Amino acid sequence: MLLSTPGKLARIAVLGACTLLVQAPCSAQDTKADDVVSTPEEIxxxxxxxxxxxxxxxxLRGVDWDKQRETYKARVNSKTTDDELFSILSEMLAPLGDAHVNLIMKGEKRxxxxxxxxxRFEREFxxxxLLKQFWSLVDxxxxxxxxxxxxxxxxVFHYRRNSDYGYLRITDLEGPKKKALDKGLDQILDAxxxxxxxIIDIRANPGGTDDFVYRIMRRFADKKRVGHYKKTKKGPGDDEFGKLRTRHFEPGGDVRYAGKIVLLQNDASYSAADMFAMLMGDLPNVxxxxxxxxGVFSDMLVRKLPNGWKYTLSHQRYYSAAKVCYEGKGIPADHKVLNVRADLETGVDPVIPKALTLLTEEELSPR
Incomplete structure (x- = not known):
């Protein structure tokens, strides 16, 4: 499918700049002069x-890649136009259902x-x-x-409070530099x-970077913990992965928060928002x-084709502290409450009252 929703357009717009992207070393074809264009078959x-x-x-995605080649290569020949080739490649990639798989045609016909x-959330809003109406409903x-x-x-932070509870919405998990991020978190958590x-709200969050997430996690950590494990695909074999690497998080920052926390999440919480939900879910007060x-955890490996097009793919497997891979599944919510378009008619975001109720329950004891 071509990009259509505001969320998709925002995510793909950062290609080439976002630090989640991993630029791979150039291959022989990558180093060809820009004016040398390979044949459609070679592309x-x-x-x-x-x-x-x-x-x-x-x-995991249920795709037979050899079968995809058999199906789509037969449609490519020396007379295939750029538009036709782009459509064929898009159709071949579509069954992966992976938000970190992108294909970009540059030039006049971008x-x-x-x-x-x-x-599901993006279909509703x-x-x-409609998305603006949803956030007005939340307000x-x-x-x-x-x-x-x-x-x-x-x-990227929007906070408010009443006499008893606080609310913090995180719109993106990238942007501010460390100094600005730390200063902002000090202000928020002090207030x-x-x-x-x-209540921390990461609904409809397009993601960002692991470093940004881990910088925030210092403010909520109770002790040093394993955040995630990661390994990188190195070759064509099913088991050709590099060494399993471990990343930890621990308490840090001038102002921290140790009270009860309810995290609001949905299926439009992407990438680094997946990561944030995974790490927060391991804390006893959340x-x-x-x-x-x-459920899209992998960094995006960026490749450039000889004709100037770019594409990205997921080449890493992330695992939770319990060594569970949530790719393609996402981090489950402890309590299922869906936002639907009909909420706009009722005038109430049903997730907020449920969150406030949970904050009063004994099992959510602060540290």
Whole structure:
């Protein structure tokens, strides 16, 4: 499918700049002069071959890659136009259903394709106007429960509070530099320090970087913990992966928060938001509401084709501290509450009242 939702367009716009992207070393064909364009058959073979060697999730995604070659290579010949080739490659990649698989045609006929399957939340709130109405609904639900005016900090944080609880929305998990991020978190957590509990909202969050997530996690960590394990696909064999690497997080920063936390998440919580949900879920004072996150953890490996097009693929397997891979499944919510378009008619975001109720439950004891 071609990119259509606001979320997809925002995510693909950062290709070439986002630090989640991993630029691979150039191959012999990558180093050709820009004015040297391979044949359609060679372009097809290069992208198919690179996925064959480096893509980490054919079995998980239920795709027979050899069968895809058999099906789609037959449609490519020396007379295949750029538009036709782009469509054929997009059709071949589509069954992967992976938001980190992208194909970008540059030049006058710029086109962009993402293999992502549209999230349920994005189908419900499928336009910019509907999404704006949704966040207005969230604001109204909070205001009706005594929450004050929202304060924007460090570009990606919006916080507010009532007499008992705090609310923090994180719109992206990248952007501010370390100094600005730390200063913003100090301001937010200082303002919310005396609350009985905190709601953190990462619904419809397009993601960002692991480093950004781990920088935030220092403020909520109770002790040094394993955050995740990761290994990278190195070759065509099913088991050709590099060494399993471990990353930890631990308490840090000038101001930290140790109270009860309810995390709001949905299937439009992507990539670094998946990671944030996974790490927060391991803390004893955190419970989640909503639905599973999207389930796209791998960094995007970026490749450039001889004709100037770019593509990305998922070449890493991430695992939780318990060594569970949530790729393609997402992090499940402890309590399932879905947002649907009909919520706009009721005038209430049903997730907020449930979150406030959970903050009063004994099993969510602060540390």
């Amino acid at each position: 097809f073979d290069e992208i198919w071959g690179e996925f064959h060697d480096r893509y980490a999730f054919f079995e 086109r962009a394709f993402c293999a992502e399957k549209t999230a 499928s336009t910019d106007d 109204g639900t909070l205001e009706a429960r005594g929450f004050g005016e929202s304060v924007k900090v460090a570009k 919310l320090q005396d609350t009985q509990g905190l 419970v989640s509401i909503g639905e599973h996150t999207n």
